[in-house]
Amino acid sequence: EAQVTQNPRYLITVTGKKLTVTCSQNMNHEYMSWYRQDPGLGLRQIYYSMNVEVTDKGDVPEGYKVSRKEKRNFPLILESPSPNQTSLYFCASSLRGQQSNYGYTFGSGTRLTVV
Amino acid sequence: LAKTTQPISMDSYEGQEVNITCSHNNIATNDYITWYQQFPSQGPRFIIQGYKTKVTNEVASLFIPADRKSSTLSLPRVSLSDTAVYYCLVANNDYKLSFGAGTTVTVRA
Numbered sequence: 001e002a003q004v005t006q007n008p009r010y011l012i013t014v015t016g017k018k019l020t021v022t023c024s025q026n027m028n029h030e031y032m033s034w035y036r037q038d039p040g041l042g043l044r045q046i047y048y049s050m051n052v053e054v055t056d057k058g059d060v061p062e063g064y065k066v067s068r069k070e071k072r073n074f075p076l077i078l079e080s081p082s083p084n085q086t087s088l089y090f091c092a093s094s095l096r097g098q099q100s101n102y103g104y105t106f107g108s109g110t111r112l113t114v115v
Numbered sequence: 116l117a118k119t120t121q122p123i124s125m126d127s128y129e130g131q132e133v134n135i136t137c138s139h140n141n142i143a144t145n146d147y148i149t150w151y152q153q154f155p156s157q158g159p160r161f162i163i164q165g166y167k168t169k170v171t172n173e174v175a176s177l178f179i180p181a182d183r184k185s186s187t188l189s190l191p192r193v194s195l196s197d198t199a200v201y202y203c204l205v206a207n208n209d210y211k212l213s214f215g216a217g218t219t220v221t222v223r224a
Contacts, residue, residue: 035214042217043212092212
């Protein structure tokens with residue numbers, strides 16, 4: 001089944017403890033992206049990648065890192081999580097991006113709580 | 116990225132047609148219009164995309180007038196399972212998606 005897989009689905013962690021949220025897609029998509037969703041703020045883009053080793057900042061990149069060493073994987077790294085990074089996170093991928101006529105495929109989400 | 120304006124919420128009943136209009140007055144020549152649907156605690160799902168005139172698929176229709184300053188997503192004969200948030204996006208690039216607040220559609224029995 002074609003899909004974007006995020007892990008974990010739920011995560012509770014403490015301030016300052018480094019964590020990684022994994023994202024993998026099995027559709028050979030070139031474009032991948034991370035979003036966070038907060039009540040009243042909608043979906044905001046954190047980072048995106050247009051291909052292997054090509055990444056760039058979205059609208060809210062502070063406090064996050066990403067890497068794209070392989071086409072299928074696009075992990076999101078929080079080096080020193082803080083409570084304001086408590087959010088619902090989504091990974092998405094697309095064959096050719098916005099104009100692919102199929103849009104982006106989103107993962108099921110990772111609900112992160114930082115205490 | 117072109118700014119979009121959509122109603123915050125809409126109510127409907129099962130079996131009715133729902134039309135959601137999105138305004139994008141400063142749409143650029145190369146911009147495409149895309150609609151996504153999102154259920155609570157799930158990722159958005161692509162519904163339909165268009166550039167001009169009318170586009171139809173098995174889920175919805177998208178109407179775009181000649182000036183392209185607005186677009187209307189049409190959901191025929193909605194059911195309770197169509198209750199969701201619907202987002203209108205306008206962009207000319209492949210990688211930066213800007214989601215607004217969306218329109219919360221509530222379908223009642």
